Amino acid sequence: MSIIYALLFLLLAPVAGGLIAGIDRRITARMQGRVGPPILQAFYDLGKLFEKEKVVVTNSQNFYVLCYLVFIALSGALFFGGGDILLVIFAFTLAHVFLVLGAYASNSPYSHVGAERELIQLMACEPIIILAAVGMYMVTKSFYVADIAASNIPLIVFLPGLFAGFLYILTMKLRKSPFDLSTSHHAHQELVKGVTTEFSGPTLGCIEIAHWYEAIFLLGFVYLFFSWSPVIAVIAIIIIYVFEILIDNTFARVKWPLALKSSWLVTAVLGILNLAALYIIGGFLK
C-alpha cells in the first residue's frame, strides 16, 4: 500500500472537494438562470463557520462528528493508498454510523427524522457498493484498490450493470435531489436540515470537510470502472458529475420508501444479472 497516495488524499481531497462544490454551485446557478457565487465560495463559507460561536445541544454530539470526519478521511486514505476495498467500504459505513449517532444524540425532532432517513439511505446504498467491489474482484482477481486500478481490463465493459447501480446510489451519497432525504444543501420545510439541524459553527464545518472527502472518495470509486485509461476516466467522471447536477436540478424529492425500494430493485436486478453473467463467462473461460 502506498502511503504517499494516502497522505496526498488527506491533504488535497478537501481542496479538490471544495472546488468541486464551488463549481457545482456555479453550474447549478447557470442551469437556473442565475449568475451564482464565486468558485471559491465554499471555502469562504467554511472559513466563516470556523469563526462562529460554539453552540451545542449536548456535548457528546461533537464527539460523533469528529469520529465521522476521522473515519471518512481514514476510509478515503485507505482507498487512495490502494488498500483492501472491502475494508474501505466497512470503514466508510462505520463513519456514516457515527454521523447518524451524532444526529440522534441531540434528541431533536428534525435531526431525529434525518437520522432515521440517513440510516434508510445507508441500508439502500450498502448492497450495491459491496456487490460492485465483488464484481471488481471477479474480473481482476484482487480486492486491493491498487491492483484493480493497475489492471488493464476495462472494468466498465464487464460491469455495466453494477456501474449503473452504483450511479443510482451515487445521487443519494452526494445528497442530491431526488434523494436528498436526510439532509440537503438547501433547507426544506418538513426536514429543516435533517441530520445536520443541530450542528453549527466549527462542528458544521467538520461535517462539510467530511462531505468533501466523501465526494472525492466516491469519484475515486467511479474512476476504478474506467481505470485502464486515465484520460477516459477523467472525462467519464466529469460527465457523470455534470449529469448528477442536471438530475439534482430536474427532479423533485421522492419519499424514502421509493428511494429504498427503487435502489434495492436496481441493485437486485442489475447487480445480480451482472454478477451472474460474470459467473457464466468465468465458467467458460476456465
Next chain:
Amino acid sequence: MDLLFFLILFPFIAAIVLLIIKSDNVRGAVVGVSALLIAAVSVWLLAAYATSGTVFFPVSPEPMGEMMFLIGMGIALFILYMGVRYKNYIAIALTIIQSALMVYFEFGISHGVVPENNFFVDQFTIIMALIIGVIGSLICVYAVSYMKDFHKHHPELKDRRRTFFFIMFIFLTAMFGLVFANNLAWLFFFWEITTLSSFLLIGYTQTDEAMKNSFLALNMNLLGGLAFAGALIWLASTGGGMELDKLIATGGIIALVPAVLISFAGITKSAQFPFSSWLVGAMIAPTPVSALLHSSTMVKAGVYVMVRFAPVLQGTTPGYMIALVGGFTFLLASAIAISQSNAKKVLAYSTIANLGLIVACAGIGTYEAIWAAILLIVFHAVSKSLLFLCVGTVEHQIGSRDIEDMNGLITRMPKVAVMMLIGMAGMFLAPFGMLISKWAAIRAFIDAPYGVIFVVILAFGSALTVFFWAKWMGRLISVPPPAEDAERRVSPTEWLVLSFLAGLMVLTTVLFPLISSYLVEPWLLTIYGHVTLLAQENVVIMLIMLFLLMVLPISMLYYRKDHRQVKPYMGGMTTTSRMHFTGSIGIDREVTLGNYYLESYFGEQKMSKIGIPLCVVLLAIMFAGVAVAGLMH
C-alpha cells in the same frame, strides 16, 4: 484426560450440590467458586492441548455406553410424564418413536460396533470449551444476583432457584460432553440432555405461556433428535462406525447420509427457518437463560456439529440446500429484527440471523468458509452474552425491555449503556469481530462454486443489520432532559460479569489474529490441508481503527469546555422547557421521538410467510437429494 473428565463431571457435581443448598449466600459462593474453577480449567485445557493437534482418549465403552442408554431412557420417561401431564401429544409421539429407534439401535444393531476413541480434543474443541467454560460460567455467576432480583420483581412466581442452578450446570456438563465426544452415540446422548435442559429452563416460571413455549422448543428439538437417531442407525447398519473423525475422513455417501441427518438436527437446534419460532419463544425465560442459550450453549451445539461435518457437505447438493436455508434465514431474520421494538426479540432474531450465516458457511464447507464460521461462533458468543446480560440489568432497573423506553440510557445508566454500545458495535461495525467474520464470509463465498448467490444475500443482509443496530444505538445515546440515575442499584456481581464480558469483547478483537493463527488455522490444516492467511496489513489497519475508537472519546474532555448549550430546534416555536413546545392556541406540548420499525415491509408475519415455506422446500430438496444418493449407493 483428567482435564476432560473434570470439565464434564465437575459441573455435574456442582449441579447436585446446588440442588441441595437452600441458603442464598452459600449458593452464591458455590456458583462463584465452581465458575472460577471451570473457567480456569478451560484455560488450562488451552494451555495443555493448544499445540498438540488432535488427541484421542480411548475410553472403554463399557459401562459408560450402558449408563448413557439407561439415563437416556430415564429422560424419555420423564418427557413422557411431562407430555401426559401437560397433554402435549406431539411430544409423547416423538419421544416414543425416538425411544423405539434407540432401543433398536442399542439391542438390534450396535453390537458389532465397538468404538475405541470415544473422547478427543482438537483446536476447534478447545475453542468451544473456552466459550462454554468462560462465557457459560460467567452467565451462571450473573444469574445468582439476577435471579434474586427476579423473584423480588415477581413475587407471584414460585422460587425454584435450586432447580434453576441445577439445570444451568447440567447444561454446562452436557455441552462439554458434546464437544469432547468423538463417539457419535455419546454425542447424541449429550445432545439430548441439552434439549431437555433448555426445555426445563424455558419453562422455569411454569406459567401457561412458558409451558407452551417450552414444549414448542422441546418438540422442534425432538424432531431434530429423531433425525440424529436415524443417523446413528444408518451408521450402525452400514458399518460406517461411530467415530466422528474416521467418518469425516471416509467421506462419501456413507458419511453424507448421517451428515445431512445430523445437520437437520443442527438446523432445528440452531433455530433456522422453519424452526426459528422456538428460540424467539424461549425469551420468556429469565434473561440469563436466554444469554446461555444464545451465546455459549444450545444453538452453538447445532452449528458445532454442522461445522464438524462441513468437509463432508462441501460441494454436495444437500450441502448447498443447507447453505441456502442458512442464507435465507440470515436475510429474513435480519429483516424481522428491524420491525421489533422488544430488545430481547431483536437480540433473538439477530442470533437466528448470525447462526444462519454460520450454517451457510458450514453448508458451503470450504476451508475459507469454515474459517469464517468459527470466528463467527467465537465473536457472536462474546457479543451476545454481553448484550443479553446488559438488557437483563436494564430491565430490572427501568422496568422495561422495550427499546423505546431505553431512550437516553446514556444519561440514566451510563456505564451499562457504554457496555451495550460496545456489544452492539461488536455485532456489526468495523473493526470488531462479527464484521471481520462477515468479511471473511464474503471472500469465502466468492471463491465457492455458485457462491455468488450467497454474496448477494450477505450484501443485502448486512445492510439490514446496520439499520436495526444503529437505530437502537441511537436510542441509547440520545440525550434527553436529565433523569434520575438508575445505575446505583445494580449489584456488584452483575458489574463484575458485565465488565469482564465487555473487556473480553475488545480483547478478542485485539487477539483474533492469534486465535486464528494458533487455533483455527492449524485445525483447518489438519482437516483440509489448506489454510486461509490473513493479510498482515489489514490486521494492522484494523488495529489502528480499534485504537482510534479507544482514543477518540478523549475528545469529549475538550468539548466539555467553552461550548454554549442550547435547546433543540422545534420548528420556530419557542421551546418552553426541554422537549416541550407551545402548540396552537397556546397549548404546551411535549415532543416524543420514536424509531422507525418499517412493520409493513419487514414485519414478523410477512417475513415468516416467505421464510418458512421456502426453507421447508429447501429441506425437502435436501432430503430428496440425499435419498437419491443413498439409493444409488
